[in-house]
Amino acid sequence: MKKGSWLLLFSLLLILSLAGCSAGGTNQPATNVAKVETTEIMVSAAASLNDALTDLQKAYAEKTPEVKLTLVFGASGTLQQQIEQGAPADLFISAGKTQMDALEQKNLLVKESKVDLVGNELVLVAGKDNTKVTSLEDLTKAEVDKVSIGTPESVPAGKYAQESLTNLKLWDALKPKFVLAKDVTQVLNYVETGNVEAGLVYQSDAQGSTKVKVVTVIPASSHKPIAYPAAVIAATKNKQASEDFLKYLQSSDAQKIFVNYGFKTLAK
Incomplete structure (x- = not known):
């Protein structure tokens, strides 16, 4: 057999061998696991x-x-x-x-x-080292400049605060001191940073902060159930x-x- 014919035969055999290996590979068991839909x-x-x-x-x-x-x-x-x-x-x-x-x-x-x-419960908080505020009534003192509550129209805690302070006859006296916040988290932040002397927040908010102390729990009878x-x-x-x-x-x-x-x- 001529040299060229041998080369052609060898090439054909090599192609068939590779094809067989490839086909054999397709018989391997699938290892992919179906993903769980989230x-x-x-x-x-x-x-x-x-x-x-x-x-x-x-x-x-x-x-x-x-x-x-x-x-x-x-x-x-x-x-x-x-x-x-x-x-x-x-x-x-x-x-x-x-x-x-x-x-x-x-x-x-x-x-x-x-x-x-x-x-939840509504509470009055002040800075951890604050000595000016020891009660709700202290908020009316001249040395207390700023008190924060949530905006009553959009923040439920602020609405409860308004209701309580009105029923406790403190709303009108404190109104000039109010710093209104977008939510209770912001009220808490104002107290923590000293931007205000005190604020009304939920017990759950006060509990999560190491920078404030609970001065008093607002009487539950002064506002609707939370x-x-x-x-x-x-x-x-x-x-x-x-x-x-x-x-x-x-x-x-x-x-x-x-x-x-x-x-x-x-x-x-």
């Missing part, structure tokens, strides 16, 4: 829930890894307006009933999902997952975490 839930929640919900987010991720929770915090009134304007949200947790009721009246909630989730209502948003595309998470928040395990952060459980 469902994302957008939770719009009052600023005072930040620490507790962030902890609960981690706990729920361990329990239900196929659900991703995205938390958006702000003043309840601001979040209410955002939902009314079509901002994406699956679940809303407000620090006041007024904001939740407004959404319900506009048919923006899954009504049967609405529930009062936790409670409750945090929660509900699934009607426009959600993840209704079942949202309802499941809300159910989890009502569980004994979740309620213990809320209590650890200064919230109160509500009698069923």
Whole structure:
């Protein structure tokens, strides 16, 4: 056989051999594992829930890894307006009933999902080393220049503060001293930084700070009961997952975490 013919035969044999190896490789068992589909839930929640919900987010991720929770915090009134304007949200947790009721009246909630989730207390706080403020009445003294509360129209804690101070006959005297804040987190920050001598926040906010002290608990009789209502948003595309998470928040395990952060459980 001529040299050229040998080379041609060898080339053909080599091609067939490689093709066989390649075909054999396709018979190997598949090693790819199907990925678990993730469902994302957008939770719009009052600023005072930040620490507790962030902890609960981690706990729920361990329990239900196929659900991703995205938390958006702000003043309840601001979040209410955002939902009314079509901002994406699956679940809303407000620090006041007024904001939740407004959404319900506009048919923006899954009504049967609405529930009062936790409670709280309103407290007067001052800087850790502050000696000027030892009572509510001290706020009226000349040496106390500034007192912060949340803007009553949009911040439930500010609304409770207005109601309490009015009933305690202190509102008019303190009005010139008020520094209004966008949410309770900002009130707390004003007190922590010394921009104001005192502020009215929730017990849960005060508990989470090492820079302030609780001067006194505001009498519960001076304001309406504090409750945090929660509900699934009607426009959600993840209704079942949202309802499941809300159910989890009502569980004994979740309620213990809320209590650890200064919230109160509500009698069923």
